[in-house]
Amino acid sequence: MRDDVRREFEKRIRDLRNERIEAEMEEWAYDSEERSILRRELEERRRAKDAPKERRHQELTRLHWFAAVVSLIGAAASWAAVWVQWHHSPPPAAPANPLAAISPVPTPQESPAVTSPASTPEELVPPPEESVPPPEEPAVTSPVPSPAEP
Numbered sequence: 001m002r003d004d005v006r007r008e009f010e011k012r013i014r015d016l017r018n019e020r021i022e023a024e025m026e027e028w029a030y031d032s033e034e035r036s037i038l039r040r041e042l043e044e045r046r047r048a049k050d051a052p053k054e055r056r057h058q059e060l061t062r063l064h065w066f067a068a069v070v071s072l073i074g075a076a077a078s079w080a081a082v083w084v085q086w087h088h089s090p091p092p093a094a095p096a097n098p099l100a101a102i103s104p105v106p107t108p109q110e111s112p113a114v115t116s117p118a119s120t121p122e123e124l125v126p127p128p129e130e131s132v133p134p135p136e137e138p139a140v141t142s143p144v145p146s147p148a149e150p
Contacts, residue, residue, distance in 0.1 A: 006033070006037065010041070013037070
């Protein structure tokens with residue numbers, strides 16, 4: 001096929017709908033140049049139609065890879081912090097007397113207030129007559145004569 005005839009053929013099929021191009025493909029022989037031009041035109045149209053979907057898919061794939069890398073960096077940072085804390089923390093202080101750390105320490109005697117069950121608010125406030133003890137009157141003693149008195 002000559003170049004000018006091919007260009008004219010391509011120009012003519014550009015305005016046709018896909019169904020018409022498919023129908024015209026069947027009119028041409030399987031290995032003809034016209035059929036390959038028609039096939040190429042259909043493929044270009046399908047690619048152009050799917051291009052936004054493909055671009056969106058590539059953007060989402062890139063975004064997923066970025067999120068995965070950020071997650072791995074965060075996990076690595078957490079592990080590094082744990083490792084540093086584990087290996088660089090000061091050792092626990094040793095007791096002054098090693099036997100004191102092993103021998104049991106005697107416990108102080110517990111007071112009844114500690115061992116008794118919790119008191120209710122009514123038990124904590126004493127009754128009014130017990131709260132103030134009655135005043136004691138001083139005992140009256142007989143006057144003792146002083147030695148200067150006759």
